[in-house]
Amino acid sequence: MDALTVSSLNYSYKNTENVVLSNLNLNVKKGEVFGVFGPNGAGKTTLLSLITGILKLQSGTISILGKDAFTQRKEINQLVGYVPQDFAFYEELSALENLSFFGAMYGLKGKSLDSRSNELLGVFGLMHVAERQVREFSGGMKRRLNIAIGLLHEPQLLILDEPTVGVDVQSRLAILSYLKKINSEGTTIIYTSHLLKEAEEFCNRIALIDMGQVVVVDTLANLLLQNQCKSLEEVFIKLTGKSYRD
Amino acid sequence: MSPLAASIVKEFKVLSRDKTGLFLMFLMPLALALLMTVLQNSAFKIVNENKVDLMVINNDSSSLFFQSFSKGLEQTGMFNLSFNDASKPSFKLSEDKESIVVVMVPNGYTYALDQEIKSKAEQSLQLFGMLDTVSTEEKVTLKNLELSFDPVLQESYRYSIKSTILSVVMAIQNEMLLKQLFYDVNQSQPDSAALEKILPKPLLLSESLIKENSAANPNATQHNIPAWTLFAMFFTVITLGGNIVKEKRSGSFLRIKTLPVSIAQVLIAKQVVFWVVTVLQTLVLFSIGFFLFPVLQLPPLIITSGILPLLFATLFCGLCAVSYALCIGVYSDTVEQANGFGAASVVILAAIGGIFVPLFAMPEVFKLIANISPFSWAMKAYYSAILEISPFHILLLNVLPLLLLTTILQLIAYIGLKRKNLL
Numbered sequence A: 001m002d003a004l005t006v007s008s009l010n011y012s013y014k015n016t017e018n019v020v021l022s023n024l025n026l027n028v029k030k031g032e033v034f035g036v037f038g039p040n041g042a043g044k045t046t047l048l049s050l051i052t053g054i055l056k057l058q059s060g061t062i063s064i065l066g067k068d069a070f071t072q073r074k075e076i077n078q079l080v081g082y083v084p085q086d087f088a089f090y091e092e093l094s095a096l097e098n099l100s101f102f103g104a105m106y107g108l109k110g111k112s113l114d115s116r117s118n119e120l121l122g123v124f125g126l127m128h129v130a131e132r133q134v135r136e137f138s139g140g141m142k143r144r145l146n147i148a149i150g151l152l153h154e155p156q157l158l159i160l161d162e163p164t165v166g167v168d169v170q171s172r173l174a175i176l177s178y179l180k181k182i183n184s185e186g187t188t189i190i191y192t193s194h195l196l197k198e199a200e201e202f203c204n205r206i207a208l209i210d211m212g213q214v215v216v217v218d219t220l221a222n223l224l225l226q227n228q229c230k231s232l233e234e235v236f237i238k239l240t241g242k243s244y245r246d
Numbered sequence B: 001m002s003p004l005a006a007s008i009v010k011e012f013k014v015l016s017r018d019k020t021g022l023f024l025m026f027l028m029p030l031a032l033a034l035l036m037t038v039l040q041n042s043a044f045k046i047v048n049e050n051k052v053d054l055m056v057i058n059n060d061s062s063s064l065f066f067q068s069f070s071k072g073l074e075q076t077g078m079f080n081l082s083f084n085d086a087s088k089p090s091f092k093l094s095e096d097k098e099s100i101v102v103v104m105v106p107n108g109y110t111y112a113l114d115q116e117i118k119s120k121a122e123q124s125l126q127l128f129g130m131l132d133t134v135s136t137e138e139k140v141t142l143k144n145l146e147l148s149f150d151p152v153l154q155e156s157y158r159y160s161i162k163s164t165i166l167s168v169v170m171a172i173q174n175e176m177l178l179k180q181l182f183y184d185v186n187q188s189q190p191d192s193a194a195l196e197k198i199l200p201k202p203l204l205l206s207e208s209l210i211k212e213n214s215a216a217n218p219n220a221t222q223h224n225i226p227a228w229t230l231f232a233m234f235f236t237v238i239t240l241g242g243n244i245v246k247e248k249r250s251g252s253f254l255r256i257k258t259l260p261v262s263i264a265q266v267l268i269a270k271q272v273v274f275w276v277v278t279v280l281q282t283l284v285l286f287s288i289g290f291f292l293f294p295v296l297q298l299p300p301l302i303i304t305s306g307i308l309p310l311l312f313a314t315l316f317c318g319l320c321a322v323s324y325a326l327c328i329g330v331y332s333d334t335v336e337q338a339n340g341f342g343a344a345s346v347v348i349l350a351a352i353g354g355i356f357v358p359l360f361a362m363p364e365v366f367k368l369i370a371n372i373s374p375f376s377w378a379m380k381a382y383y384s385a386i387l388e389i390s391p392f393h394i395l396l397l398n399v400l401p402l403l404l405l406t407t408i409l410q411l412i413a414y415i416g417l418k419r420k421n422l423l
Helices: A042-052 A073-079 A096-106 A110-123 A139-151 A171-186 A196-202 A219-226 A232-240 B003-016 B018-047 B063-076 B110-129 B155-186 B194-197 B220-234 B236-251 B250-256 B261-297 B307-331 B333-350 B362-372 B374-386 B392-419
Strands: A005-012 A019-028 A034-036 A059-064 A080-083 A156-163 A188-192 A204-211 A214-217 B052-058 B080-087 B101-105 B147-148
Touching: A005 A042, A005 A188, A019 A042, A019 A204, A019 A214, A034 A042, A034 A171, A034 A196, A034 B362, A042 A059, A042 A139, A042 A156, A042 A188, A073 A080, A080 A139, A080 B003, A096 A110, A096 A139, A096 B003, A110 A139, A139 A171, A156 A171, A156 B063, A156 B110, A171 A188, A171 A196, A196 A232, A204 A232, A214 A232, A214 B147, A219 A232, B003 B018, B003 B101, B003 B236, B003 B261, B018 B220, B018 B236, B018 B261, B052 B063, B063 B080, B063 B110, B063 B155, B220 B236, B220 B261, B220 B307, B220 B333, B220 B374, B236 B250, B236 B307, B236 B333, B250 B261, B261 B307, B307 B333, B307 B374, B307 B392, B333 B362, B333 B374, B374 B392
Parallel strands: A034 A188, A034 A204, A080 A156, A156 A188, B052 B080, B052 B101
Antiparallel strands: A005 A019, A005 A059, A204 A214, B101 B147
16 A cells, blocks of 8 residues: 555646646655655745645545545544644744644643643753743754654655755754654654755655656655656756746 | 535734734733823813812902802712812912812902802892881892903813802802892791791702613713724734735645545635634623723623623624635735735724724714714614614614625625636
């Protein structure tokens, strides 16, 4: 069973004639770290929004961990963790209070919630500021908390939208190290970023999306070989061009 | 903890750390209620409670009339009396800054009045057949009492003062006439027992209200406490509206959409918390009306109907205010929009709805316009809970427009959430 299967996906926003996604097909195997890359406006965020249920399907199908995204959204949301690019938490609350709130939303309770919160605070180096209001945090601390919230319920599929943007090297290494660890324990990861160097060392397979369609899906090694390039950035430019897309 | 309970706890924590929001929701209306009650109470007192400063100047060589007149004026309870002697060289009327009414007793008034009364007594006795001839002495002309008013006094108020003074003079005349008649018949002055028998007792009026069980118009406290409570309730638009916009913009709403709970639970939690806030606002503002205002010499807050009708009105008013804030929050794209439109609309609706100036004191046209403001509906609900002992169905009728508006606002908010892909 695949972690994610996207078939014949089409999407366009209201009041615009532009088709954002056009007959898009994709599948992500269980246990993979799957990178989704593309220029600005390629349709990555729309694709992630459809997968996570933020946007409603217009046509096509999405199956996540064997469940239909249209009819079994609640069950899917229990199995999927989503880490948006924005800091989607409450700055007036402390890190621990944020984790307690989102944990309760995932149905976690009592000691299991407390121990999981403390574990993640420790992993992401936030234990010493657990009781402090998040508004006082640095950008890196906020980014780590943002990821910790998505991991609270130990999801089988983790979707990360640019998880390391704007953080220092230390934070980035800590984040990637933990993500590699949970991936090795079985968590499937779908990841988007503009940091292609990071993607080279992190992803098992890579999908390049442009103009609402999948341009190519393959391993990094195959992409470099087939396109006779030395880096993912070269492949990216070769397949999507140099012109602005937004 | 269930998702709903966790959301409620989260909202309470967020709110408790919002110092500006708490100031706007509690301290500002409290200060406004206090200030406006003091101001309106002063204005109210000038018209209804304060005595008129009246100076009596005695220009008469005898002080007999002056003494009876002063005593009679004092007994009316309408005047703060001061006296002056015009014969003193230091006297200058223009220097009197306090009095708004001055009565001058002209020289020779006591004598002239006495002659007038004696003549009337003789004529009366002749008419009764008890006297054959009346005195043919030339009468002394009775001069008028001279009355001067401050030009700021309104005509109706002047008329009421003139009537009171005339009634005092007439009472003196009647007493003098009866005494004179007694003397002419008995050749002796009546003693106090006899005087009590022949003098008519002052007529008294029984007062009652046209509407049974109603307490007429509210006093300054009875108006301002519910008025500013309502203002405070609707001003939660700044806090709740801004709170919703912030969540929409921060992405936490979208994140919640990816969780195995409905975003409706989070919105319900927000409304529950702010609904509780509106009840707390009522508790705080009504408490200062009960306990603080009497200490500050302001009219105490008297609730005729009891606590339950008051709570009933509060719950419906609060729910309507929270629904309004929800609507503003859902449709605003920025916190500035929510705050700007929210505050401006609340101030305008409050002004129209009789919060700043009570409806009963407004011109008829404005009373009609007031009907479009939910503040006026809410004030009716509060007045019916505070001023009258209303049956339950009357209370229900008074809150019905608020309930309808609440339903409409919730529906509008639901449509907005759907259109913005948040539900």
